[in-house]
Amino acid sequence: MDDSWDTHRMNERWKMVSSDSAYMSSTEDGQTPTAITYPYNEELTHKTILVGDSGVGKTSLLVQFDQGKFIAGSFTSTVGIGFTVMLLGDSAVGKTCLLVRFKDGAFLGGNFIATVGIDFRNKVVDVDNLKVKLQIWDTAGQERFRSVTHAYYRDAQALLLLYDITSKPSFDNIRAWLTEIHEHAQKDVVIMLLGNKSDMAAERVVKTEDGEKLAKEYGVPFMETSAKTGVNVDLAFQAIGKELKHRATQQPNEPKFQIHDYIESQKHKTGCCGP
Numbered sequence: 001m002d003d004s005w006d007t008h009r010m011n012e013r014w015k016m017v018s019s020d021s022a023y024m025s026s027t028e029d030g031q032t033p034t035a036i037t038y039p040y041n042e043e044l045t046h047k048t049i050l051v052g053d054s055g056v057g058k059t060s061l062l063v064q065f066d067q068g069k070f071i072a073g074s075f076t077s078t079v080g081i082g083f084t085v086m087l088l089g090d091s092a093v094g095k096t097c098l099l100v101r102f103k104d105g106a107f108l109g110g111n112f113i114a115t116v117g118i119d120f121r122n123k124v125v126d127v128d129n130l131k132v133k134l135q136i137w138d139t140a141g142q143e144r145f146r147s148v149t150h151a152y153y154r155d156a157q158a159l160l161l162l163y164d165i166t167s168k169p170s171f172d173n174i175r176a177w178l179t180e181i182h183e184h185a186q187k188d189v190v191i192m193l194l195g196n197k198s199d200m201a202a203e204r205v206v207k208t209e210d211g212e213k214l215a216k217e218y219g220v221p222f223m224e225t226s227a228k229t230g231v232n233v234d235l236a237f238q239a240i241g242k243e244l245k246h247r248a249t250q251q252p253n254e255p256k257f258q259i260h261d262y263i264e265s266q267k268h269k270t271g272c273c274g275p
């Protein structure tokens with residue numbers, strides 16, 4: 001499915017809308033209308049959901065709003081099964097790069113540009129011959145955006161929590177992130193811990209065993225990834241997709257999907273653990 005249109009710099013868009021917004025009001029004598037302009041508030045997030053029958057034009061309307069263009073031609077029905085995944089972790093751990101690697105197979109090198117607010121991209125993955133749409137929210141790691149991202153936690157079925165193996169503070173903050181997750185996310189949310197930038201072996205300050213130990217303590221799956229080389233990136237999302245799909249479609253007599261076992265078996269298959 002070509003869903004390249006599915007990137008929505010929501011905050012950028014809201015910024016445009018909000019800064020252009022002027023509400024007319026009357027003065028006390030009821031005669032002279034005055035314009036009240038409200039300043040852009042980056043903490044404020046609005047959600048709008050498009051609903052309606054298949055084919056009525058929900059996607060086209062969104063593309064028109066987001067990109068100002070109409071994509072004519074083939075109609076691809078949005079797939080039926082979909083899940084929301086959020087990327088969390090300190091600023092600069094590589095959340096945006098991980099998402100871009102997974103979505104486009106490319107690495108965003110060069111100057112680091114911190115995410116503002118929140119942004120999402122969609123990717124359809126094949127899980128046991130079923131098309132599963134993952135809507136992946138890339139959050140801003142900076143503290144000042146925390147209240148914006150909190151608003152999205154409860155909609156997420158899975159959370160990928162990242163630290164940077166070359167940054168001890170980003171690893172030390174994982175406990176605080178987990179506390180925050182328990183406060184704001186759904187009780188049964190799927191959590192996975194990722195130690196990113198595994199290609200930077202020379203600068204490593206967090207041992208693989210420390211990541212494994214922490215993950216075990218919280219009972220969450222763990223792997224080291226590299227958005228630069230692509231190591232384990234597909235596996236992380238595939239494992240999440242499988243877990244969510246199994247939860248959604250599992251029959252009572254079916255055995256439970258074992259995400260830890262799946263990851264271990266695939267890691268060994270792909271020889272994952274090198275940089």
Ligand SMILES: Nc1nc2c(ncn2[C@@H]2O[C@H](COP(=O)(O)OP(=O)(O)OP(=O)(O)O)[C@@H](O)[C@H]2O)c(=O)[nH]1
Pocket residue numbers: 089090091092093094095096097098108109110111112113114115116139140141142196197198199200225226227228229
């Ligand atoms: N070597 C290496 N560099 C990476 C990797 N992932 C990200 N980076 C670099 O780390 C920096 C931060 O990456 P981002 O993806 O923007 O970080 P982020 O977590 O989204 O940051 P915020 O948007 O502020 O939350 C960038 O300069 C990337 O090029 C990786 O796997 N390996």
